Amino acid sequence: MPTPRRDDLPTRGEGGPDAKRPGPVGTRTCVACRQEAGKGSLIRVVRDASGVATVDATGRAPGRGAYLHRDPACVEIARKKRALDRALKASVGPEIWTELGLEPVL
Numbered sequence: 001m002p003t004p005r006r007d008d009l010p011t012r013g014e015g016g017p018d019a020k021r022p023g024p025v026g027t028r029t030c031v032a033c034r035q036e037a038g039k040g041s042l043i044r045v046v047r048d049a050s051g052v053a054t055v056d057a058t059g060r061a062p063g064r065g066a067y068l069h070r071d072p073a074c075v076e077i078a079r080k081k082r083a084l085d086r087a088l089k090a091s092v093g094p095e096i097w098t099e100l101g102l103e104p105v106l
């Protein structure tokens with residue numbers, strides 16, 4: 001999801017060199033590799049009111065959320081370490097992992 005920046009030049013004369021940009025807003029920690037990343041590069045998994053973990057495609061679902069990189073390696077780590085189960089304190093069903101792109105484990 002590249003963001004075109006060509007026309008987004010900073011305005012001179014306001015703020016000056018001391019104007020600090022706020023730190024990255026909305027960063028979250030991947031439960032698998034523990035690295036922070038922007039929300040856009042992470043998948044949110046949320047525990048709904050009934051205690052079931054679901055993939056939150058909108059990123060806005062209510063409930064306790066956990067984040068994973070959109071990277072099969074991280075998803076695999078999370079599955080092996082049960083990182084999502086622990087982060088959400090919920091049982092993460094096998095369909096979650098297939099929805100996240102992993103092959104089902106037989």
Ligand SMILES: [Zn+2]
Pocket residue numbers: 030031032033034035068069074
């Ligand atoms: Zn990760």
